[in-house]
Amino acid sequence: MTSTNRRIVLAARPVGLPREADFRLEDVALPEPDEGEILVRSRYLSLDPYMRGRMNEGASYAPGVALNEVMVGGTVGEVVTSRHAGFVAGDIAQVHGGWQEYGVCGGDEARKVDPALAPISTSLGVLGMPGITAYFGLLDVGLPRDGETVVVSGAAGAVGSLVGQIAAIKGCRAIGIAGSDAKVTYVTQELGFAGAFDYKTTTDYRVAVGELCPEGVDVYFDNVGGAISDAVLAAMNVGGRISVCGQISQYNLSERESGPRQTMLFIVKRLMMRGFLVFDFAERYDEALQELAGWVSAGRLRYREDVVAGLEQAPAAFIGMLQGDNIGKRLIELD
Amino acid sequence: MTSTNRRIVLAARPVGLPREADFRLEDVALPEPDEGEILVRSRYLSLDPYMRGRMNEGASYAPGVALNEVMVGGTVGEVVTSRHAGFVAGDIAQVHGGWQEYGVCGGDEARKVDPALAPISTSLGVLGMPGITAYFGLLDVGLPRDGETVVVSGAAGAVGSLVGQIAAIKGCRAIGIAGSDAKVTYVTQELGFAGAFDYKTTTDYRVAVGELCPEGVDVYFDNVGGAISDAVLAAMNVGGRISVCGQISQYNLSERESGPRQTMLFIVKRLMMRGFLVFDFAERYDEALQELAGWVSAGRLRYREDVVAGLEQAPAAFIGMLQGDNIGKRLIELD
Structure with a gap:
């Protein structure tokens, strides 16, 4: 076993879209677990839009992450040393390991992963935080009913791609908004979305939403925000629900964007909008994971992993993801 | 009994704030009730902000109201002729009589009012639509809990003045936002609001909200919208709720106003915003009326009526109300 740990720290606070110079790769001594902690060698690091906020x-x-501190992030890998009764060396654990080869975590916050059930990378995707986010954000916040129309922005991303499929499982018509022709093809041809459009080549979002949702929109699962959301809101039906999961269009703005005030519409259409974090549902993670695993086994829930090899690639892969160059769950695979 | 009916019709569609020339007073023949209908001679006409939208x-x-048709509005008065089994001549009925002396309404849509229980004008205010709106909009949409801070915009209006008092009855700290010093004094000195500020003389709404709500805002009951709402939203606590009842700051705009996008805040603070109409709660009006009447009798719920005499005064009184010149429920008293 090595005695050093490679990690990526926050070198500078970005203005707008992060640049690679905002990160720094460095070698440090291998961390030591304290009583109750485990040392995990990461196999996969999850890259997620929320990291921009941190x-x-x-x-x-x-x-936020402090300057010169390791970037936060979910990881999955092998327990090297355990000082927690729930883990032994060799176990696979999903932890908040950060952007580094080895992470130390409290055993109580770690989740044991059974590599016989599914590839361990899925513990960071469909059977992990993105899956749980899609599950509760759609079902508990969006409250879809059989036969309704559900629109998802960021439709080809880790969360959005699952939201549309869960909507379809629940008897809804899923419509996606995504940022390339390949993504539109992916969600409609491979994932069973009833329709989708590419916002990067669409000039009038309202027309596009109207054409794909002739009976209006009952649930909007929003990962993106901005002008895309304005167009979907204009098409909401009476009693519609807006589940706010992310606002990736806003994360890199230095100043808050302005947009048309939408509150009148909430009265006229009796809309409900609710923002959530996956942690709000922490007591019920097992319920979500069981359902998601069942749908995956039954072939009803598909997922794609967009894997980039090498910790040193994480900054570029993260910056690319913020610009939408991924399809499905972006992961860094560590050697 | 007279054979003519004076009424006010919509003469022109306003651009921005209505002008008196947008209305026209005229004499027409007394209407005749059909089978199942009642003819009611109005004693009071309710003036409400929603009429601007119509x-x-x-x-x-x-x-919307058609050009040259009578303006819509709630009224209360004496049944002159009844062709409905539920009413006899002389009964007091609250109906949608419109801006006119005599209105014909379906008896099924009329509500019988007992003049022995309360002044009949209250059937258009605290014991009518504004009271029911305050009741459900606060309790069922805002979901206040004991000890929370509730902020109400339009605090001295027909609805807002009741919202703050119901919040206090439920153990909350009520903070009002209103448009004059007299209104601030009214809600704090007479209605028991814990605090209030005059937005017309306040330069920084955020500072004012922050000072009056040192523990943040848990429920925001919004009658106004615009920059006032931006300031309250910025002070919302995690898990806060926004009950959207009205947006009077926006009703006279010819073009939709822009403002800072607020959706990120919904994630960070896990906010829930819901717009409603009182009709959404039609099945439960009796529950609200009983509770409201109980609080009024017990002296726990106070109200003020801002009565203007004469149907011909309705246009000016309505235009004034849209500019905030009323305290409490604005009514037109008919001779």
Whole structure:
């Protein structure tokens, strides 16, 4: 076993879209687990849009990463040393390991992963945080009913691609909004979305939403925000629900964007909008994971992993993801 | 009994704030009730902000008033002729009589009012649509809990003045936003609001909200919208709820206003915003009326009526109300 640990730290706070120079790769000594902790060698690191918020100074819903500290992130890998009764060396654990080869985590916050049930990478995707986010964000916040129309922005991403499929499982018509022709093809041809459009080549979002949703929109699962959301809101039916999961169009803005005020529409259409974090449903993760695993086994829930090899690639892969160059769950595979 | 009926019709569709020339007073023949209908001589006509929306072309949640047709509005008065089994001449009925002396309404849509229980004008205010709106909009949409801070915009209006008092009855700290010093004094000195500020003389709404709500805002009951709402939203606590009842700051705009996009805040603070119409709760009006009447009798719920005499005064009184010149429920008293 090596005695050093490669990691990526936050070198500078980005203004707008992060640049590679905002990150720094460095070698440090291997961390030691304290009593109750485990040392995990990461096999996969999850890259997620929320990380952009953590690069800012000051707290959002969670504190920002300090300068020169390791970037936060979910990981999955092998337990090297355990000082927690629930784990032994060799176990596979999903932890908040950060952007590094080895992470130390409290055993109580770690989740044991059975590699016989599914590839361990899925513990960061369809059978992990993105899957659980899609599950509760759609079912508990969006409250879809059989026969309704569900629109998903960021439709080809880790969360959005699952939302549309879960909507279809629940008897809804899923419509996706995504950022390339390949993504539109993916969600409609491979994932069973009833329709989708590419917002990058569409000039009038309202027309596109109207054509794909002739009976209006009952549930909008929003990963993106901005002008795309304005167009979907205009098509909402009376009693419609908006589940706000992400606002990736806004994450890199230095100043808050303005847009048309939408609140009148909430009265006229009696809309309900609710923002959520997956942690709000922490007590019920097992329920979601069981359902998701059942749908995956039954072939009803498909997923794609967009795997980039090498920790040193993480900054570029993350920056690319913020610009939408991934399809499905972006992961870094560590050697 | 007279054989003519004075009424006010929509003469022109307003652009921006209505002018008196957008209305026309005229004499027409007394209407005749059909089978199942009642003819009611109005004693009071209710003036409400929602009427501004009905002056526009095209439907909002309800169709607009046609040009040269009588303005819509709630009224209360004496049944003159009844062709409905539930009413006899002399009964007091609350109906949708419109801006006119005599209105014909379906008896099934009329509500019998007992003049021995309360002044009949209250059937258009605290014991009518505004009271029911405040009741359900606060309790069922805003979901206040004991000890929470509730902010109400339009705090001295027919609905807002009741919302703050119901919040206090439920153990909350009520903070009002209103448009004059007299209104601020009214809600804090007479109605028991814990605090209030005058948005017309306040330069920084955020500072004012912050000072009055040192523990943040849990429920925001919004009658106004615009920049006032931006400031309240910025102070919302995690898990806060926004009950959208009205947007009077927007009703007279010819073009939709822009404002800072607020959706990110919904994720960070896990906010829930819901728009509603009182009709959404039609099955439960009796529950609200009983509770409201109980609080009024017990002296726990106070109200003020802002009565203007004469049907011909309705246009000016309505235009004034849209500019906030009323305190409490604005009514027209008919001779």
